[in-house]
């Protein structure tokens with residue numbers, strides 16, 4: 001019983017990583033699946049794709065390592081958050097495709113609820129904003145639009161879940177309908193102060209509470225897998241949303257510690273300890289993790305486009321063939337030009353929350369070419385992070401200018417990480433283990449299984465690969481940031 005299997009169900013792919021008892025990677029497997037865009041601003045995943053790819057990569061990772069089922073002590077699950085599923089409790093059949101976190105179809109509903117004055121109450125209880133990003137309005141849409149769904153939900157025939165719950169349900173053969181506190185905290189239906197589903201918000205959205213999963217700690221007993229999946233029943237002992245799992249994997253356990261993950265989007269979380277800091281700057285208040293019934297909170301800044309801007313250079317403009325080519329282009333860019341790219345392709349996330357905005361480029365000249373575009377794209381990720389960290393510092397004085405721990409695919413870009421340190425005016429630390437999301441899920445499961453050490457000792461094992469120190473002159477930093485802010489203002493005005 002020396003291994004831990006971490007399942008990371010992400011927005012574009014499902015991954016599984018097998019760790020040994022010291023949390024070293026033994027093997028991994030990954031599988032991409034289809035994205036469905038049935039209408040402008042709509043994004044869906046096939047519920048069965050999510051489950052089938054997870055089952056496939058989990059088995060593949062175990063087989064690759066030549067591990068025996070009895071070697072695996074526990075499974076940890078981490079997942080894309082907010083994505084919303086609804087299924088039949090008797091047959092396990094989904095009633096609709098999963099509505100993905102990026103989906104904007106409920107923008108009108110959110111506007112209406114805001115106009116009716118409900119946002120302050122919802123924010124005070126959930127820490128979130130009335131934005132289509134979260135699960136609540138998506139679940140209401142499903143109940144409003146699938147014939148007979150609300151009536152069946154009232155009779156207790158249906159189950160709602162975020163992706164973790166859907167996977168737990170399938171792994172356990174329909175025996176367990178549960179979620180963890182971090183995933184619950186992203187639904188818009190969960191009271192993060194009192195740690196319970198909020199009956200008033202459910203009534204407001206006309207959501208029958210019989211739909212909701214049981215909420216457990218991040219390191220907890222989530223039942224056992226069906227024996228036929230791995231040849232033995234394996235206990236599921238850890239669950240957390242992917243950004244919270246990365247916070248754990250980065251060992252950001254002390255108040256004031258922050259991490260930022262650069263995948264398709266960027267999500268920065270600042271540990272605020274037992275304090276539930278209410279943001280005055282439109283950040284989210286969320287649960288970082290819940291262990292032994294004790295909740296640790298975080299401030300979160302969510303940006304929808306980070307690595308996706310590099311994908312756009314590749315797939316939209318055809319300027320590069322591979323993401324890593326942006327480094328050489330950015331280095332070759334003309335220092336005399338100052339192109340600013342605001343990548344509001346799907347609107348702006350924190351701290352602006354403008355789903356109606358679209359992207360813009362400022363400062364084009366006849367000499368602007370691929371190099372300047374690439375540099376502006378990489379810089380946009382730094383500027384957006386600076387906005388988040390400025391908001392965090394303004395919200396909470398204990399956040400003052402500490403180190404930022406980074407991870408995710410785009411954190412491998414040295415140029416981007418150096419610019420990030422420059423524009424933040426603070427050090428940026430990249431760890432040796434960049435699979436922090438899976439590591440966090442694996443650690444939570446290992447903690448519950450009794451094979452991983454307490455957080456303090458786990459923190460000591462965190463190892464630095466490279467620190468990026470700020471090198472830009474303060475005057476230049478502020479001038480460049482001021483120009484970015486002007487570009488964002490102009491982009492919002494144009495919407």
Ligand SMILES: Nc1ncnc2c1ncn2[C@@H]1O[C@H](COP(=O)(O)OP(=O)(O)O)[C@@H](O)[C@H]1O
Pocket residue numbers: 010011012013262263264265306307308309310311323324325326327408409410412413
């Ligand atoms: N060397 C690089 N330079 C810039 N961007 C990169 C680099 N490598 C990967 N990326 C970007 O990182 C993202 C992939 O990161 P990943 O953590 O796998 O994302 P996700 O989990 O959201 O799919 C892609 O959007 C890609 O464009």
Ligand SMILES: O=P(O)(O)OC[C@H](O)CO
Pocket residue numbers: 009010011012079080081082101241242243263264265
């Ligand atoms: O799957 P990722 O890595 O793009 O993360 C998605 C986030 O959890 C959305 O809130």
